[in-house]
Amino acid sequence: MKNHPASVGAVLAIVGSLFGTSTFAQNISETVDSHLIAARTAAGSDFLGTLARLCIAPVAVPATQRDVAPGPAPARDTWFIEPAKVFDNLYFVGSKIHSSWALKTSEGILLIDTLFTYNSEEEIVGGLKKLGLDPATVKYVIISHAHGDHVGGAKMMQDRFGSRIVMGGPDWDSIEKSVNGYPQGKPKRDIVADDGQKITLGDTTVTIVTTPGHTPGTLSMLFTVKDNGKPINVAYSGGTAFNFPSTGPNFDTYIRSQAKMAAAAAAANATILMSNHTEFDSAVPKIKMLALRKPGEPHTFDIGKEAVARYFTVTGECAQAARLKLTQLPK
Numbered sequence: 495m496k497n498h499p500a501s502v503g504a505v506l507a508i509v510g511s512l513f514g515t516s517t518f519a520q521n522i523s524e525t526v527d528s529h530l531i532a533a534r535t536a537a538g539s540d541f542l543g544t545l546a547r548l549c550i551a552p553v554a555v556p557a558t559q560r561d562v563a564p565g566p567a568p569a570r571d572t573w574f575i576e577p578a579k580v581f582d583n584l585y586f587v588g589s590k591i592h593s594s595w596a597l598k599t600s601e602g603i604l605l606i607d608t609l610f611t612y613n614s615e616e617e618i619v620g621g622l623k624k625l626g627l628d629p630a631t632v633k634y635v636i637i638s639h640a641h642g643d644h645v646g647g648a649k650m651m652q653d654r655f656g657s658r659i660v661m662g663g664p665d666w667d668s669i670e671k672s673v674n675g676y677p678q679g680k681p682k683r684d685i686v687a688d689d690g691q692k693i694t695l696g697d698t699t700v701t702i703v704t705t706p707g708h709t710p711g712t713l714s715m716l717f718t719v720k721d722n723g724k725p726i727n728v729a730y731s732g733g734t735a736f737n738f739p740s741t742g743p744n745f746d747t748y749i750r751s752q753a754k755m756a757a758a759a760a761a762a763n764a765t766i767l768m769s770n771h772t773e774f775d776s777a778v779p780k781i782k783m784l785a786l787r788k789p790g791e792p793h794t795f796d797i798g799k800e801a802v803a804r805y806f807t808v809t810g811e812c813a814q815a816a817r818l819k820l821t822q823l824p825k
């Protein structure tokens with residue numbers, strides 16, 4: 495982020511109110527608009543779901559976050575979807591709304607995210623079995639962040655299969671502090687992820703990139719998948735929406751993490767962008783379209799390095815717009 499536009503906006507707002515002119519206010523709203531336009535341009539037709547959630551419908555979140563019990567499980571047909579093999583070594587065992595990815599290695603499975611408590615059994619354990627994979631061979635589970643829609647099956651994987659659970663330190667802390675969030679029990683603190691840490695299983699390595707913002711311990715990742723033997727690099731973004739307390743410092747942290755992950759993705763030559771919510775990376779239609787792929791056509795997830803970079807422009811610019819709007823709220 496350059497030139498701290500939010501602080502400039504705050505100063506202009508004060509100056510504007512002192513002099514009672516409307517010119518300054520207009521300049522500020524143009525700046526918010528300029529971030530929204532930059533995000534819209536970057537989104538193109540690739541990231542409309544991300545744009546809609548972050549730029550069009552963000553909601554202000556109070557400073558005190560609630561520690562609530564999970565709600566009742568919604569109807570199965572709102573979330574159930576069949577599992578799928580997506581690359582030579584990567585399998586989707588998620589729901590219609592959330593991703594869980596199984597990365598198959600020479601020494602077992604590395605799983606990324608575990609959905610809700612209510613659907614992890616059927617989608618992950620059931621899904622792996624349907625795909626001919628053994629859930630007992632899941633050696634590592636990396637949790638993108640400790641919200642109920644990603645960490646819900648971690649305790650099951652730990653208890654039933656002895657999978658090692660990898661999570662950001664602040665998110666382990668939030669689980670331990672939670673009073674109401676885990677009525678069916680909490681996963682026990684296991685591996686605390688560090689920035690740059692490499693989780694290696696057999697022939698496969700996942701590199702952790704810490705991207706605090708969505709939660710303080712959010713983890714993003716870099717890894718390589720194979721498409722008919724051809725290696726393709728993946729940038730996996732571990733936290734997206736602005737449902738953290740709406741403060742300037744929290745947005746600054748989020749914005750810094752988007753720039754950090756954009757740089758990491760570029761350095762890794764990532765041409766695939768994956769998210770943990772299917773609305774952000776269009777995983778469900780991309781999986782469906784795979785069936786229509788003709789020989790020689792690119793994989794539906796392989797969008798190119800330039801498009802991967804645009805994703806992080808969308809998240810960063812929408813955050814800058816939301817950050818700047820904070821300074822314009824009535825005092």
Ligand SMILES: [Zn+2]
Pocket residue numbers: 639641708733
């Ligand atoms: Zn979340």
